[in-house]
Amino acid sequence: MYRSHSTRNNGLDIVSPVYMSRKLQTDDLDETRDCDLDNVNVDVIELVFEASTAVLIRYSGAYTVNPSNKSLSLQSSDKVLTEVGKKATLPCGLETQWGIEWLQNGKSIIKYTNKMKLFGALVTDKHRYNVPSHTTNDLTIMDIKLEDSGNFTCQYGKSSRTVQLFVFQVLTFPSASLLVSEDLVLELKTSPSSIPGLQVSWEKDGITKLEDLKLEENNMQLNSGGTYICRIKMGGGNSLDITRQIQVFGFHDIPSTVYTTGNNPVTIPWVFNFNIRSKPLVSGVHVVEGSIRYSSQILNQLSDMEGAPGWPTNSNSKNGPEEVNNLSVQLLNPKSGKYQMEILLKMGDQKKNLTREVCVASLTVSDSQSGISPDTRVPLECRVNCLDINRNLCWHQQKTSHEICGQQGQRSLHIEVTAGNETEVTWTCSVTNGKERIVSADVTLEVKSFMDLSNSLFWVMIGVGIFIVILIVLIITLLIARSRRLRRARYRAWLLENLHQQRRCECKGFSPQRLRENF
Missing domain, CATH: 2.60.40.10 (Immunoglobulins)
Incomplete structure (x- = not known):
C-alpha cells in the first residue's frame, strides 16, 4: 500500500510523508510496524514512525538507526560562492529524518517536522528549494538569483550551522556575440554589493588583462573572441571562476x-x-x-x-x-x-x-636586352607599387646562385651587373618572404658572341688580321727581293771580276773556272 497527501496549516504547505507497510524487525527498535512494499520500485525508502524514539532509514538495502534525542555539534560561518543561474548546495552535515529547518536571514524557507515538509510563507517558487538527502540535509537552491544571497542557517534543536551565500553575475554588453570592430564591456555584479576583501581579475588565454569589477575591450577583432574568465577570490581560500564565451563575427584582414x-x-x-x-x-x-x-x-x-x-x-x-x-x-x-x-x-x-x-x-622589371658586349655594366631595376612591410625584393642569378636583396618594405631595387662571356644570362626579381618566393619576373641579357657576324669587334679583328698578314707578306717580299738584288749584284761583280782576270791572265793560261769556283 502506498499513499501521500498535502494540507494547508497556518499559511504553510504541509506535505505528509509516504507510508509503506511490510513486516520489519530490528534489534535496535522497541516495536515493529507492518509495511507493504510490494510493487514499489524505489532506490531510497524512508520509514517514519509516529511518536517514535528512533528514525529508521533504508538506503539501497542498508539499515541505520539514529536515536532522535542525539545532539550534534554543527559548524558555523561557512561561505559559498556561486553564479546567477547555477545551482548552489549549502552544507548542513546532520543525518536525521525530521526536526531540520533551513532559514534565510532568520526567516524559515523549508522545514521537516514530524511527518511533514513545510515551506515558509514567503517562498513563492518552492521548486527551487530542496533537501535531496536526509543523510546530510544539505540544502540545494536551483536557478540562483542575486537576491538569494544572505545567511542561511541549518537548525536542529538548539544546534545550528550558518552558511553565508555570495551571488555573482557577469553582465555582457552589448552581447556575447559581436560584429568585428564593436566594443565589449564585461561587468561583475555582486550580492551583497559590498564584500570586504574581494579580489577580482579578468583573464584571457592565461594572461591577466585587468583587476577591476569592469573590463572594457574596444575595437574587438577576430582574435579578440574566446573565453574570458572572471576570477573571484575571498578570504579563507574561497574562490569562484566565471567564464564568458565571446564570439566576434567578421572577416580576416590578411593578406592585405x-x-x-x-x-x-x-x-x-x-x-x-x-x-x-x-x-x-x-x-x-x-x-x-x-x-x-x-x-x-x-x-x-x-x-x-x-x-x-x-x-x-x-x-x-x-x-x-x-x-x-x-x-x-x-x-x-x-x-x-x-x-x-x-x-x-x-x-x-x-x-x-x-x-x-x-x-x-604588380611587379615590373627592366626590359630584356640583347647585343650586349662582354664585360659591359648593365643596370637592372625591379619595382612594385605596394609591398608588405615584412617582405622584400631580391635579384637572383640561378647559374651562379648570386642574390642581391633590398630592405624589407623597400618597393624598388636597382642593381648593376657585369655581362660575362655567356651568350645568355637570366636574372630573376622576386617578392620574397624569407626563403619563399611569392611572385617573380625575369630579365634576359644576351651577350654578343665573338664569332657573331653582326659583331663589329669581330670585323675589326678580321681587318687587323688581314692587315698584319699583308704586312708580313710585304716584309717577306721585300726581304726576298733584297736577297735577289744582292745575289744579282754579287753575280755581276763576279762576272766583272772574272772578265777582268781573264784579260789579265790571257797570256799566262789562268783558268776562269777556278775563279768561279772560289767565288
Whole structure:
C-alpha cells in the first residue's frame, strides 16, 4: 500500500510523508510496524514512525538507526560562492529524518517536522528549494538569483550551522556575440554589493588583462573572441571562476596585398570566420549589401544567389572559390592599386558596415636586352607599387646562385651587373618572404658572341688580321727581293771580276773556272 497527501496549516504547505507497510524487525527498535512494499520500485525508502524514539532509514538495502534525542555539534560561518543561474548546495552535515529547518536571514524557507515538509510563507517558487538527502540535509537552491544571497542557517534543536551565500553575475554588453570592430564591456555584479576583501581579475588565454569589477575591450577583432574568465577570490581560500564565451563575427584582414605580374587575373581574398554563404545562416549574421570598388568606380555588387550572397559574373569580376565562408572575388582584368570592399552585416538589431582594403601589387622589371658586349655594366631595376612591410625584393642569378636583396618594405631595387662571356644570362626579381618566393619576373641579357657576324669587334679583328698578314707578306717580299738584288749584284761583280782576270791572265793560261769556283 502506498499513499501521500498535502494540507494547508497556518499559511504553510504541509506535505505528509509516504507510508509503506511490510513486516520489519530490528534489534535496535522497541516495536515493529507492518509495511507493504510490494510493487514499489524505489532506490531510497524512508520509514517514519509516529511518536517514535528512533528514525529508521533504508538506503539501497542498508539499515541505520539514529536515536532522535542525539545532539550534534554543527559548524558555523561557512561561505559559498556561486553564479546567477547555477545551482548552489549549502552544507548542513546532520543525518536525521525530521526536526531540520533551513532559514534565510532568520526567516524559515523549508522545514521537516514530524511527518511533514513545510515551506515558509514567503517562498513563492518552492521548486527551487530542496533537501535531496536526509543523510546530510544539505540544502540545494536551483536557478540562483542575486537576491538569494544572505545567511542561511541549518537548525536542529538548539544546534545550528550558518552558511553565508555570495551571488555573482557577469553582465555582457552589448552581447556575447559581436560584429568585428564593436566594443565589449564585461561587468561583475555582486550580492551583497559590498564584500570586504574581494579580489577580482579578468583573464584571457592565461594572461591577466585587468583587476577591476569592469573590463572594457574596444575595437574587438577576430582574435579578440574566446573565453574570458572572471576570477573571484575571498578570504579563507574561497574562490569562484566565471567564464564568458565571446564570439566576434567578421572577416580576416590578411593578406592585405595580392601580388601579380602583367595582366594576369587575380583573386582578392575575402574570407569570413563564419559560414556567410550557408543557407540559412546558422550564426544569425545576415548580409544586407556589399560591393567592391576601384577608386570611385563600383566594379561589382553582392546579390542574393539562391538564398546566399555572391558576386554576379561580369566583364570585371566573378565569384572566387565556392566555399561557405568565402566571398573572395576574382578580377579578370586587374589594375595595380588599391581596391575597397564594403559589406553591411546585420545580427539581430545590430548593424555594422565593414570595409576592407586590398592592394593589387604588380611587379615590373627592366626590359630584356640583347647585343650586349662582354664585360659591359648593365643596370637592372625591379619595382612594385605596394609591398608588405615584412617582405622584400631580391635579384637572383640561378647559374651562379648570386642574390642581391633590398630592405624589407623597400618597393624598388636597382642593381648593376657585369655581362660575362655567356651568350645568355637570366636574372630573376622576386617578392620574397624569407626563403619563399611569392611572385617573380625575369630579365634576359644576351651577350654578343665573338664569332657573331653582326659583331663589329669581330670585323675589326678580321681587318687587323688581314692587315698584319699583308704586312708580313710585304716584309717577306721585300726581304726576298733584297736577297735577289744582292745575289744579282754579287753575280755581276763576279762576272766583272772574272772578265777582268781573264784579260789579265790571257797570256799566262789562268783558268776562269777556278775563279768561279772560289767565288
